[in-house]
Amino acid sequence: MKRSRLVFRHVGQLLLIMLLLPVLSPSWADEEVRIGVLSHRGDVVTRAMWGPTADYLSAIIPGHRFTIRPLKFDEVNPVVDAGEVDFVLVNPGIYVNLEVKYRVSRIATLYNRRNDVPYKIFGGVIFTRKDHPEINTLEDLRDHSFMAVYSTSLGGFQMAMREMLDSGIDPYRDLKSLEFGGIHDLVVMSVLQGEVDVGTVRTDILERMASAGTIDINDFHIINPRQEPEFPFALSTRLYPEWPFSKVAHTADTLAQQVAVALLQMPHDHTAALAGKYAGWTIPLDYQPVHDLFLELKLPPYQNLGKFTLSDAIDRYRYWLMGGLLVLLFMLFMTFWVMRLNQELHKAKNRLEQQHELILDSVADGIYGVDLRGRSTFFNRAAERITGWAADEVIGFNQHEILHHTHADGSPHRAEECPVYQTFRDSQARYISDDVFWRKDGNSFPVEYSSTPIWDENGKTVGSVVVFRDTTRRKKAEEDSRQHQVELARVGRLSTLGEMASGIAHELNQPLTAISTNAQASIRLLESNSSNLDVCIDVMERIAGQADRAGEIIRQLRRFVRKEPLERAEVNINNLVNAVVVLIRPEIRRANVTLELVLDRDLPKISVQPIQIEQVILNLARNAIEALQENQQDERKLSIHTRRLGEQRIEVWVRDNGPGIKPEVADTLFDPFVTSKSQGMGLGLSISHGIIGAHGGKLVVNPAYQEGAEFTFYLPLLEAS
Numbered sequence: 001m002k003r004s005r006l007v008f009r010h011v012g013q014l015l016l017i018m019l020l021l022p023v024l025s026p027s028w029a030d031e032e033v034r035i036g037v038l039s040h041r042g043d044v045v046t047r048a049m050w051g052p053t054a055d056y057l058s059a060i061i062p063g064h065r066f067t068i069r070p071l072k073f074d075e076v077n078p079v080v081d082a083g084e085v086d087f088v089l090v091n092p093g094i095y096v097n098l099e100v101k102y103r104v105s106r107i108a109t110l111y112n113r114r115n116d117v118p119y120k121i122f123g124g125v126i127f128t129r130k131d132h133p134e135i136n137t138l139e140d141l142r143d144h145s146f147m148a149v150y151s152t153s154l155g156g157f158q159m160a161m162r163e164m165l166d167s168g169i170d171p172y173r174d175l176k177s178l179e180f181g182g183i184h185d186l187v188v189m190s191v192l193q194g195e196v197d198v199g200t201v202r203t204d205i206l207e208r209m210a211s212a213g214t215i216d217i218n219d220f221h222i223i224n225p226r227q228e229p230e231f232p233f234a235l236s237t238r239l240y241p242e243w244p245f246s247k248v249a250h251t252a253d254t255l256a257q258q259v260a261v262a263l264l265q266m267p268h269d270h271t272a273a274l275a276g277k278y279a280g281w282t283i284p285l286d287y288q289p290v291h292d293l294f295l296e297l298k299l300p301p302y303q304n305l306g307k308f309t310l311s312d313a314i315d316r317y318r319y320w321l322m323g324g325l326l327v328l329l330f331m332l333f334m335t336f337w338v339m340r341l342n343q344e345l346h347k348a349k350n351r352l353e354q355q356h357e358l359i360l361d362s363v364a365d366g367i368y369g370v371d372l373r374g375r376s377t378f379f380n381r382a383a384e385r386i387t388g389w390a391a392d393e394v395i396g397f398n399q400h401e402i403l404h405h406t407h408a409d410g411s412p413h414r415a416e417e418c419p420v421y422q423t424f425r426d427s428q429a430r431y432i433s434d435d436v437f438w439r440k441d442g443n444s445f446p447v448e449y450s451s452t453p454i455w456d457e458n459g460k461t462v463g464s465v466v467v468f469r470d471t472t473r474r475k476k477a478e479e480d481s482r483q484h485q486v487e488l489a490r491v492g493r494l495s496t497l498g499e500m501a502s503g504i505a506h507e508l509n510q511p512l513t514a515i516s517t518n519a520q521a522s523i524r525l526l527e528s529n530s531s532n533l534d535v536c537i538d539v540m541e542r543i544a545g546q547a548d549r550a551g552e553i554i555r556q557l558r559r560f561v562r563k564e565p566l567e568r569a570e571v572n573i574n575n576l577v578n579a580v581v582v583l584i585r586p587e588i589r590r591a592n593v594t595l596e597l598v599l600d601r602d603l604p605k606i607s608v609q610p611i612q613i614e615q616v617i618l619n620l621a622r623n624a625i626e627a628l629q630e631n632q633q634d635e636r637k638l639s640i641h642t643r644r645l646g647e648q649r650i651e652v653w654v655r656d657n658g659p660g661i662k663p664e665v666a667d668t669l670f671d672p673f674v675t676s677k678s679q680g681m682g683l684g685l686s687i688s689h690g691i692i693g694a695h696g697g698k699l700v701v702n703p704a705y706q707e708g709a710e711f712t713f714y715l716p717l718l719e720a721s
Contacts, residue, residue: 030058030063030064030065031063031064031065032064032065032066032067033057033064033065033066033067033086033087033255034066034067034069034084034085034086034087035050035053035054035066035067035068035069035085035086035087035088035089036069036071036076036079036080036084036085036087036088036089036090037050037068037069037070037071037088037089037090038071038073038076038089038090038091038094038243039070039071039072039183040073040091040149040150040153040183040184040202041183041184041185041205042183042185043070046068046070047068047070048275049275049276050068050089050276051068051275052271052272052275052276053068053272053273053275054066054067054068055272056262056266056270056272057259057262057263060258060262061255061258061259061262064255069084069085071085071088071090072182073094073149073150073151073152073153073182074150076088076090076094076098076152077097077098077101077102080098080102080104080248081102083248083250085248086247086248086250086251086255087245087246087247087248087251087259088104088246088248089110089243089244089245089246090243090244090246091153091154091155091202091243092154092240092241092242092243092244092287092290093152093153093154093158093290093293093294093299094152094154095243095244095246095287095290096287096290096291096294096301097152097300097301098246099246100301101301102248102249103249104246104247104248104249105246105247106244106245106246106284106287107244107245107246107256107259107260107263107284108244108245108260108263108264108281108282108283108284109241109242109243109244109245109281109282109283109284109285110242110243110244110245110278110281111242111268111278111279111280111281111282112204112242112277112278112279113268113273113274113277113278113279114204114207114232114233115232116279117232117279118268118278118279118280119231119242119279120242120282120285121231121239121240121241121242122155122202122203122204122233122239122240122242123155123159123202123203123226123231123233123235123236123237123238123239123240124154124155124156124157124158124159124160124163124200124201124202124203124235124236124237125200125201125202125203125205125206125222125233125234125235125236125237126138126160126163126198126199126200126222126223126224126236126237127191127198127199127200127206127220127221127222127223127234127236128191128197128198128199128220128221128223129191129192129194129197129219129220129221130218130219130220130221131698132197132221135197135198135221135223136221136223137167137223137224138163138164138167138169138223138224139167139168139169140223141164141169141175141198141223142169142174142175143174143175143176144175144176144197144198145175145176145177145179145196145197145198146171146175146177146179146196146197146198146199146200147178147179147180147181147187147190147191147195147196147198147199147200148160148171148178148179148180148181148187148199148200149180149181149182149183149184149187149200149201149202150180150182151180153202154202154240154290154293155201155202155203155240156184156187156200156201156202157180157200158293158294158297158299159200159202159237159238159240159293160200160237161297162237162238162293162296162297163224163236163237165297167224176197177196179196181199184201184202184205185205185209185214187199187200187201188201188205188206188209188214188215189214189215191220192215192219192220198223200236203231203233203234203235204233206233206234207233208277213703217234222234222235222236223236224236224237226238238289240289240290240293241285241286241287241289241290242285244284244285244287245259245260245263245281247259263280263281264280264281264282264283266280266281267280268280363380363382364382365382365467365468365469366380366382366383366386366387366466366467366468366469366470367380367382367383367465367466367467367468368380368383368394368399368465368466369454369463369465369466370399370420370424370463370464370465370466371462371463372424372461372462372463373398374398374399374400374415374420374421375396375397375398375399376394376395376396376397376398376399376402377395377463378391378395379391379394379395383468386439386445386468386470387403387437387438387439387440388439388440388441389402389403389439389440393440399420399466400413400415400420400421402438403437403438404418404420404435404437404438405438406436406438406444407436408435408436408444408446419432419451420451420464420466422451423451423452423453423464424453424454424461424462424463424464427453427455427461428453429450429451429452429453430450430451431448431449431450431451432448432449432450432451433448434446434448434471435447435448435449437468445470445472446470446471446472446475447468447469447470447471448468448469448471449466449467449468449469450466450467450468451464451465451466452464452465452467515543519543522536522540522543568607568608568609569607569608569609569610570605570606570607571605571606571608571610572603572604572605572606573603573606573608573613573642573650573652574599574600574601574603574642576610576613576614576617577597577599577617577640577642577652579614580614580617580618580621581595581597581640583618584618584621584622584625587622587625588625588638591625591628591629591636592636593625593636593637594635594636594637594638595638595639595640596637596638596639596640597639597640597641598639598640598641598642599640599641599642600642600643600644602644603642603643603644603650604644604650604717606650606715606717608695608715609691609695612691612695613691613695613715615687615691616688616691616692616699616713617640617652617654619684619685619687619688620654620688620711621638621640621654622684623684623685623711624638624654624655624656624658624709625638625656627656627658627659627660627709628656628657628658630658630659631657631658631659634657635657636656636657636658637656637657638654638656639654639655639656640652640653640654640655641653641655645714647717648716648717649697649714649715649716649717650714650715650717651712651713651714652713652714652715653702653710653711653712653713654710654711654712655705655708655709655710655711656708656709657707657708658708658709659708660705660706660708660709661701661703661709666701666703669685669701670685670686670689670699671686685699688713692713692715695715695716696715696716697713697714697715697716698713698714699711699712699713700712700713
């Protein structure tokens, strides 16, 4: 009896649990729905962006718990094939392959968000660093290193590949190297750090990284720029539909319908959309443009398209073949008509030649032609006006002996070294930015010119055409600007020394006082007829040492304030750093700052204007000392480092452990009259930035340095042209 009651009690407890189970239904009992997301910016970023979307779907669709699974490019196909995900969110290129191979179907298309504006299209952007002036067009990519995101990345490679092939550049044959970084951010940073010459990512990546403060978009140059109405991002390719949200074949249609409705009903300003940086979803778009791209590039699933037999071709194109026969008969008839028209075409050719001469004479730049023997073949009116030579005095004669026979320094210019001759010898176009031509009156004038080969109808080089421009006015303007920069820099030096006057006076007063004291001691020794010559000699040596110390300070001051010559000199950058240390040592001692010098001993000499580079180092060091005076707790440290970076440049950086750069001036730090000092003029950093730029280098602040402030500038080992 007791055992029966125990059984009934257990049965009752089991029935109670079964009744309460639908009410309690813990989250772990929900069915897990896995969303595979292409991790093109890294797994951490992917989860942060798309996790809220999964949470939104979990809240909207009861009984299901949606999770995000980041997928690398090479993981997408295996994961879908194995049925390890229920939905996928990938780029349109990968989607097209999944659609054909695994019967994946799209249920919604993403609205991308930028500045609270939705965009359902995107493209690719090809870029290089701003200091790569030799890379301007897609044709210039030949023999340069290139980094893309992944071979199956639509915006990160395939769009750019289509544009490159259209321009005659095969990325697998014509580039110096082709690398894949895996994520967009790595490609951008590799180009910025000079590890590769050119990179490509999808549109809006550069803008997002710039908004996050990771990069300065002005450090990049966009190649093959395109302008599309109402599309605000940097763009180098055609536009394609945005990412589709798609269901895998095994996923139930009812669940897919619920997900589609939930996505389409999501408000554009929902927290999930804001976290994912998108503006909601729209009905699935037409992805035929992506199919067309893959057809053109013969990429999967169209890699075998067009491989068929002769019989297949005849069967498919039999009507075209029949039409071709009819066209052939028609062409026989047309041949006689073409022969009749040939005479009229000959007349038209003569008229075109006359128009050609009129066009040449209307151009403001000088233009003349050269045959394979160096003789002029035509000479436009602008060339006559600039050189003083009449066309009939040049045409038929050796143009080099008339216009280009001597260098600017008076040395003979040999014909075999003439770029115009080299152009028609190797059939390579040339641009010369600085040279001289000679007028009829015997005076030379500076020019820039291009020399381009001329080909006949068979592609054979028959000469070259030269387009030149008198650059006298431009060079004078550049020289005036350079003189103005020099004077502005000198004013900045005088202002800096005025601020340092008290410390320098104190530094001079110490050796002068020591000289006076030791001199008086020497007088007393001599007056006392003391025979201790060793003591007297020791005192005199002290006087000499203090005099040398004071003299060194005065020499540095005189050298620093004088009006420097415009010519550059070959110097070791470490000597310039040591010269600046002499001037700032009083301020260092007064501010109780520890100075650390880490100077590379193997630095080669570099061509610079020494006083201007000293001014840059002095400005950066003094700014650091002033900032360190706000540091009341830690040891005040100032570090100046020099080092060589490869075979191309020398780097100098000045670092302190002060309060760092104030956010309100960070973006305009190098603008004139911008300063955080109460008594500052705001010219020091602006002048320094201009000086380094004029030397072909760059002055930057390191935003990643958190222990204070770090300014870095580099100078090229070869003089900038």
